[in-house]
Amino acid sequence: MNSAHLVDALERGTLALFLGGDLPQALTGVPSRAEMARALARRHGLETSPSLAQVAQQVGRGGWRRAFTVFLREQLQDASPQSFHRRVVALAHEHGVQTLVSTAYDGLLQRAFDDAGVPVEVVWKDSQLAVAFQDRPLLIQLYGNPLADVESLVVTEDDHLDLWRDRRRASVLDEVKRALQRNTVLFLGYNLSDPDVRLLWREVLGRAGDLHRRAFAVWPSLPAAEVAVWADRGIEILAQDPWGLVDGGVAMRQPPAPATPPPAPSSMPAQLYQQVQRALLRCGPFRSDTALRPLFIDRRISLWHNSLPSANSPIERVQATIEHLFLKSNAEGTNALVLLLRVLRDQTSQGDACYGQLDKLAKKLDTLLKGQGSTAAT
Template sequence: MSTSNSTWAASREQRRFIGNFGDKILNGEAALFVGAGVSRSAGFVDWKALLSDVADELDLDIGKEHDLLALAQYHVNGHGGRAELNQQLIDVFTRDAEQTEMHSTLARLPIDTVWTTNYDQLLEKAYESAGRRVEVKLSIQNLAQARKGRDVTLYKMHGCVTQPHDAVLTKQDYEIYDLERRLFTDSLKGDFIEKTILFLGFSFSDPNVERILAKVREQLGQNQRTHYWIARRPPQTCPMGRRPAEEMEYDRRKAELQSADLKRYGIHTIWVEDYADVPSLLRALEAYVTRKGVFVAGAAHEPGELGWNRLNELSRVLGGEIIRCGFNLVSGFGIGIAEQTILGAFRAVYESTYTQSAERVLIRPFPGSAPSARRAEVFRRHREDLIAQVGALVVIAGNKAVEGDSVVPSGGIEEEVRIALRLGKPVIPVGLTGYVAHAVWEAACAAPDRYLPGIDGTAELEVLGNAASTVQEIVGAVSSLLTKAEKIASARCRENASR
């Protein structure tokens, strides 16, 4: 389900956040803290909705109750146990809910530490769908365990629907939290000190988090790291006058006071005008983090009108230019193109006095041992994993042989283009190389905003479709488009990088 706002454009404050937090991600210093608001966008209930039946049973008005922990405790007191509350948790959080664009984007961000107070399993499923190996920490016992090859560690500090009897739900659960889950407190405190945390869907009403913030502030004083909280700015007016102006002004004033108070803990508020803008903001953050990566989608069983010598030269020169311009090459090692592109890239790396090949060239050949029944799915996920790590996709040729030595457009290259478009990545087709690249070039000329969002690429596309263009002209046009895309993703321009 897509929830992004196509009319969204980043504010100056949001662009500054994208650059600052994006750099922390790239340096391995970032963490996420995901609250109930993210699950609510997927269709799950919030605390008030979860406890509405409990309030009715207690003859209380859920709309008037603010201490929801006490409400849960009253229920347990009256029933002599929490079996019914556990069952309610299972019933609510095991029903189907649709993973949102926000979950998908968060799972693609190269952040390896995630905290949540949510009971549902949407985050775990999002990471698995993104091809990342997630280790879930639910108890003190498995905090000391480590899953081999994990990509991300998910700390569910209040438990999970899979173990409802251990979930933190009531006032008493919070009172004894440090006795039974002290290591969670210490671990989160350590991440507050060592990492920059982005809070999403969180209201800062949780007493555990509030207590930890206070302890960190007490120990560090003014030497705290900067953290971020994405929050909706209360509107000034209400459509159709459904709420009095005094109420609206009260909400705005309270939000401003809360934002100012959070600065005591180093937490800076990043305002959005509408919650529907959050997926777009996260997509822009993803574009910034991946902006230096370039995926070359190419396969050639035969070279077309260029001939092998010119096609190979073009691929080598392009690979070298990608590195020399400060970009990183990502390749799935397609037939006839990848080896030449990689060769050119490695030559440029070794000619440099400061670059490291492991950081500049990522080679991920397609799995050769995939069962035939699952081959298409495995290859699709492999492509999605690679393309999610780049800022743009370059298309060269794109043909393959079939039975009878016939040469046809490559379905794999076509799929890579579809994936890039779905993820909002600019697609740069070298049309003169024929086959899929030519078809994509024609489509890009007809609908440039779809293939090169926010980029004026008219002149470059003309070069890329002209059979008389030299290798240097072709590579120069590709380099120009990559640079323009990188500027947009860097939030240095006002164009919308996440359309």
């Protein structure tokens, strides 16, 4: 059963969620994109269309962008999180989902995280990503936030096409691409017959090409011809999601409770350990033992190439590597884990958000260890 692969990815810590705005209002508390498109078209006397991007493009002609911005705010301002949002938060929190990408405009998922007291970093532009706490899950609002930042909105057809040329979001888009390349992905709340989803595919998902890992989308009753089209694009269609997030029903298979994570090494603060673990998962080649070993050809860490531990999943591989390197140092007394962070940093473009994260963690860990005294010899 296809859902077994999703459940396995959740258990291994390699599942990313993409959440769209096409679910019905009865479920989310806000109109779907198609419902908003029809309402916006009626308000401005235009031919109705299921594509919000097309209608907004027409409304926005001649500098009238404010018209659909005000409309969106009116549609969303009185909404509150629903059971659907709370179920997503519970799944993400209980099983350590690290990346969630939302193309909904309502911001209700963020509020559901806040209501549950679950820390999450919410970003839609690079300036936010630069100061995000690395030990928290990342919620990327890919199409912006109309209530907090109207300039961030991606609504019209031109907005969609310009998204990948927006320098203010280069690092955020790198995070989206990285999520596709390193995780099994579940698309939830996307009407795959909607023209706007094809825009998303062409401008975001298609850019990952053959590099993206296995992906699934939940959309009941999609015609067989459409199922085949999306299969060619690398996305398998499911009639329902494995955990009943949409209907709250019985799961296809209930995921077990996550294993208790191993404790941080005794002299590393737990918060720093979580930051390092998250950065390595996001920025390093930990998807397999085979992918990781070439990294250790670098002379700074080649000393530990032949002693790297094997593991069955990315999260286990990261944890084993941290434990293996933390109490080791080279002949000059530099900690092996610090060296690993530096190697990864130096192999990353300076424009990539990972560069700054790895650099900051390498310095923080190095300062900590120097304050405690030298680590154990190799």
